């Protein structure tokens with residue numbers, strides 16, 4: 001039809017869109033993929049895929065593994081900058097969202113054969129360290145010997161040191177001096193360095209508890225890592241004439257923005273932007289990443305737009321993405337998480353939610369449900385615990401991933417742990433049910449995979465087969481557009497397609513048992529891959 005709009009003005013032999021459609025149909029080359037073609041309505045060319053070809057593709061995947069359905073991307077190496085909480089400050093639900101989403105992007109890219117550098121860009125270099133260090137010296141004179149546990153809750157520690165900072169001028173001065181001493185020293189045995197290391201370690205233990213529960217793999221490369229490179233990188237920008245003086249600060253003007261990007265503060269200190277510019281330089285030039293992905297809440301959009309624009313001005317990134325798509329940067333922005341009271345998310349007991357408590361509660365609730373269903377009597381304690389964990393954490397992750405990331409969403413245990421609707425629980429059930437069908441058939445699927453044939457005669461067999469075949473393109477779309485909800489939607493529709501098939505096509509005991517068992521197995525394999533890409537642990541019985 002778009003050809004028609006171009007040809008109609010010229011005197012061509014085609015008198016209507018359908019004539020063009022017919023010409024396309026007549027000239028399509030023979031292909032084993034195609035069963036039949038037809039021209040419909042105002043020129044639609046309908047192509048019916050061959051069911052033999054579809055069956056062959058699925059069988060091939062079962063024989064060789066789902067890896068053969070991995071998308072191919074034009075990227076060799078990518079950085080995913082995610083989670084990235086701040087030392088001694090609260091690790092909040094926004095960081096949880098970043099952790100869950102970032103992990104999914106990393107998994108999708110890894111599956112697509114991209115080498116992924118998973119980076120935790122923790123805020124470990126701010127001016128807050130002066131006050132924290134001074135407070136540590138004051139409260140724990142023997143701080144080098146005391147264990148991390150003794151110092152305890154760093155958020156409370158932060159609050160108290162802030163209070164001292166605001167109330168006591170003398171303390172304030174010492175704290176400011178401490179920042180200078182810390183940032184000026186590269187000696188690992190320096191007292192300030194050591195105190196800083198200790199404080200970072202305490203925070204790290206808290207973060208680690210979250211990462212362990214979620215089974216998220218991350219390499220810490222905090223702000224401090226880039227500090228030694230900042231001066232040199234800024235010098236390079238200055239040599240390119242990009243840096244101007246503005247009210248004592250050094251800034252880069254960005255076209256279309258009312259305010260410039262401050263890269264050196266008026267007191268001579270570096271800031272968030274100095275670090276991010278340097279980190280970007282490092283990732284492009286030293287790590288040679290072709291795609292750099294940042295996962296933070298939408299509030300930081302302006303910051304990243306400005307940093308990316310500055311990198312374009314510096315010639316680190318191509319100007320025109322259409323002419324030269326790589327290297328490229330993407331800011332994956334997401335919306336705020338609300339509590340069921342529609343305010344910013346928090347628990348009943350306090351203003352802040354410890355993420356560990358939040359995750360533990362999800363697990364506990366799913367365990368209680370399993371016990372209510374009598375599983376405690378049937379299963380070993382280990383099975384019960386592992387399943388509760390898979391379901392509880394899986395529910396939190398899936399609730400985070402299934403919505404378009406830009407929409408704000410409401411955190412509700414009841415909704416995410418429901419076994420109805422588009423939830424992880426429902427999908428995990430669907431998977432477990434398929435596994436039980438296969439188990440109960442008593443057939444050896446591994447053997448079937450090698451010897452059996454799939455036949456897609458029934459409409460619902462065909463529908464399921466077609467959906468299975470769309471897996472690779474969906475992963476590619478979710479990955480290139482950085483939209484995990486696309487994969488969630490696919491997974492949900494897969495289980496719907498399976499239900500239809502299972503309702504209308506008898507599996508065990510039918511003439512077509514072998515073929516249908518293979519379709520069950522292919523569905524289970526694809527579902528498991530989806531779970532894996534979403535960071536959810538599949539379960540085999542529920």
Ligand code: ARG
Pocket residue numbers: 081083084085086121122123276279294295296
């Ligand atoms: N630490 C920041 C925060 O908590 C997020 C860092 C994101 N990554 C980056 N390269 N700026 O808001």
